[in-house]
Amino acid sequence: MYPDELALHDDKSAVSQRGALERAGSRVDLTFEELFERYSSMVFSLVYQILGDREEALDVSQDVFFTIYRKIGSFRGESSIKTWIYRIAVHRAANRCRWWSRLRRRGTVSLEEHLSRNSEGDIYRSLRSDAQSPEDALLIQEEHREVERMLLQLPLQQRVAVIMKDIEGLSYEEIAEAMQISLGTVKSRIARGREVLKRNFREAMS
Amino acid sequence: MLCEKALPLLSEYFDDVLDPQTAIQISQHLGQCIRCRREFDGLSSVHKRLQALHRVAAPAYLNSLVRHKIEKRTRDSWRVRLREDIERRWSKIRTLEGMWYVTRALGTVMASLFFVLITSAITPYYMNVNAPVRDLNFPPDYSHQVAVNLMKKLGIPTLAQRQIAWRDAAISDLYFSQFGEAISSTPKDDDFSVVTRIDRSGSAQIQNVLQYPADENLLNNFNAMITTARWRPASRNGQVISSHLVCMVSKISVDN
Numbered sequence: 001m002y003p004d005e006l007a008l009h010d011d012k013s014a015v016s017q018r019g020a021l022e023r024a025g026s027r028v029d030l031t032f033e034e035l036f037e038r039y040s041s042m043v044f045s046l047v048y049q050i051l052g053d054r055e056e057a058l059d060v061s062q063d064v065f066f067t068i069y070r071k072i073g074s075f076r077g078e079s080s081i082k083t084w085i086y087r088i089a090v091h092r093a094a095n096r097c098r099w100w101s102r103l104r105r106r107g108t109v110s111l112e113e114h115l116s117r118n119s120e121g122d123i124y125r126s127l128r129s130d131a132q133s134p135e136d137a138l139l140i141q142e143e144h145r146e147v148e149r150m151l152l153q154l155p156l157q158q159r160v161a162v163i164m165k166d167i168e169g170l171s172y173e174e175i176a177e178a179m180q181i182s183l184g185t186v187k188s189r190i191a192r193g194r195e196v197l198k199r200n201f202r203e204a205m206s
Numbered sequence: 207m208l209c210e211k212a213l214p215l216l217s218e219y220f221d222d223v224l225d226p227q228t229a230i231q232i233s234q235h236l237g238q239c240i241r242c243r244r245e246f247d248g249l250s251s252v253h254k255r256l257q258a259l260h261r262v263a264a265p266a267y268l269n270s271l272v273r274h275k276i277e278k279r280t281r282d283s284w285r286v287r288l289r290e291d292i293e294r295r296w297s298k299i300r301t302l303e304g305m306w307y308v309t310r311a312l313g314t315v316m317a318s319l320f321f322v323l324i325t326s327a328i329t330p331y332y333m334n335v336n337a338p339v340r341d342l343n344f345p346p347d348y349s350h351q352v353a354v355n356l357m358k359k360l361g362i363p364t365l366a367q368r369q370i371a372w373r374d375a376a377i378s379d380l381y382f383s384q385f386g387e388a389i390s391s392t393p394k395d396d397d398f399s400v401v402t403r404i405d406r407s408g409s410a411q412i413q414n415v416l417q418y419p420a421d422e423n424l425l426n427n428f429n430a431m432i433t434t435a436r437w438r439p440a441s442r443n444g445q446v447i448s449s450h451l452v453c454m455v456s457k458i459s460v461d462n
């Protein structure tokens with residue numbers, strides 16, 4: 001599926017990364033490789049939940065890690081590296097989301113339309129092992145899609161806050177730092193987001 | 207505690223971030239109030255369903271994509287990077303339906319802009335009938351100067367016959383000029399000398415006849431001649447030369 005040239009040029013890229021890694025190492029004590037190893041699924045998952053599209057998430061995740069690679073030298077350690085990475089990821093994903101909604105306002109296309117056109121059946125979520133049979137697995141997958149669709153209906157800021165709290169399991173303080181908003185705003189966004197979801201779930205049930 | 211006070215705090219109560227005292231109050235209220243209990247259960251079900259989504263695994267090749275991007279970007283010059291960035295964004299826009307119309311509209315606008323630029327570059331200068339004369343960079347007493355210069359050339363010392371208030375607002379936007387031929391100190395039969403008023407559309411009207419031809423019949427022809435004359439500011443390479451007027455007279459036949 002992916003062409004050969006994307007297969008790694010290990011020696012060269014290792015050399016080119018070392019400079020940044022050494023700079024990063026002084027404050028972060030992790031090489032870029034290690035950072036990627038540790039946080040790639042966190043970034044990808046968060047971005048995917050925010051945007052609801054796999055290809056978009058891949059694209060934005062690349063941007064996020066490229067930004068990390070470039071800016072790690074200026075990371076001052078005033079927040080944890082985790083929230084710093086979350087901040088970059090949230091910022092990038094939100095920008096992409098706004099880009100889509102700008103297009104929608106211009107009457108060209110909406111993210112939802114784009115998704116329904118491009119990523120039908122494109123969910124690679126690893127199912128939990130509590131699926132007993134293929135039928136169970138299918139049901140769980142259906143349930144996940146339903147929840148994802150509901151999530152995408154939330155306003156962007158509420159969606160991000162709810163995802164970080166309920167899926168990523170971050171603390172209020174971490175979310176405030178990652179989204180660069182006050183603790184009070186975090187609380188109200190989460191509460192309002194959950195409220196909307198609760199209502200929508202109920203409507204879907206009845 | 208009242209429901210109105212409890213309900214907005216349920217989300218924080220669920221996350222266990224309330225101060226102990228408030229938390230105890232809420233928990234007591236939940237023990238008594240079915241409605242709030244139901245809302246709280248709704249919240250925890252929302253949380254459960256969201257939590258069940260758990261993390262989506264990043265595809266293994268994300269690593270390759272990132273390294274490829276880093277390697278490429280580090281290698282390329284900023285110019286290449288900028289161009290690629292623009293191309294990437296543009297290709298994204300181009301693939302969207304509807305953008306076609308935007309592109310087409312943009313093309314139309316550019317084409318008409320180009321047309322306007324080209325035509326304004328190649329067409330000669332036209333006098334704007336409605337524009338004040340100052341817009342053409344004529345000095346305020348331009349018409350006076352033209353008249354005086356013309357009269358000097360024609361050998362007439364002054365406008366003795368009639369005093370005209372040159373700076374009068376009503377006539378300051380008019381050009382005055384002397385029109386005539388072969389004016390000599392000893393007038394012949396067909397000599398005439400006149401001050402014409404040329405309005406901004408370039409048509410001339412006789413303002414004041416300074417010297418009549420001896421032949422009265424010539425006066426009619428003379429009228430015809432003066433009204434067929436057109437005046438315009440002289441121009442060179444499309445630039446107006448404010449110190450010169452050009453007079454264009456179509457050939458007229460004089461029949462007796």
Ligand SMILES: [Zn+2]
Nearest residue numbers: 209239241242
């Ligand atoms: Zn209550």
